[in-house]
Amino acid sequence: MTMSDVCLEARDLQLGHRSRRSGAFTLAVSDLNLQIMEHEFVVIVGPSGSGKSTFLESVAGLVPVTGGSLELNGTGIKGPGPDRSLVFQQASLFPWRTVLNNILYGLQVQRRLNADTRRHAGELLEIVGLGHAADKYPHELSGGMKQRANLARALATDPKLLLLDEPFGALDAQTRENLQEELLRIWEADTSHGRRTALFITHDVSEAVLLADRVFVFSPAPATITKVVTVDVPRPRDVTWRRSAEFTAYCDEILTALHHEPSATNTSARDHVNGDAA
């Protein structure tokens, strides 16, 4: 592994929010150190209010760094940029634009709309299963369809880093499971420049295990990392894997880390399943 493999690096990172009314500063992230490698799928889990969204928004350039450093490919993050796309829990589609025009929006803003990018946007619509809904408006879509459109919109600008903040958090269990599997399929197949680096936040431990190369467990705020779990399972992953003992062992390991004191270790549940590691 060389330094050129590092996509995102936080060093002693401190983040927080200043109240507009009182001026008081609430610390959300403190002394956070992490590296995310190129082409890696990293999932962050942690208690509610532990600073996960604040961290993701800082990577998106929406929350300023107040201490330490946060670098994307060796350059400090100073604000939003076309190299990053953000998908939120609530689909943030423009209600007055059709699905296709929502997906083209980022390309228009970046002045990159041409025959090629338009064709790619059409392909993405097909990939997320919305080929038939290109001319519909957001109010005509189900929650799951809105999140599919949001995902296609985030991918249309071909970002280097995909940021997802509980994108399936508001969906019913069945739709959620379907979309997790579709995201897995889309991400694993997206190999034109190598798989896209992804940073994904969730409360759902099984979602984390299904998707991640590594899971970072955040402590209660101000967030720091208490455990890193490497999900050492080859890709493409067969989704029936989620019914296996190995999958359950990974979930248990993360749940234990969420509910216990920090151990600051990097482990793989495969070791536990095989019984050759403590």
Ligand SMILES: Nc1ncnc2c1ncn2[C@@H]1O[C@H](COP(=O)(O)OP(=O)(O)OP(=O)(O)O)[C@@H](O)[C@H]1O
């Ligand atoms: N806009 C804001 N203004 C002031 N404080 C904020 C703001 N957004 C978040 N905070 C505070 O920062 C801390 C971290 O919040 P954050 O939303 O990052 O946590 P989270 O881990 O994403 O939570 P959840 O899992 O509930 O979404 C909390 O104490 C929260 O109250």
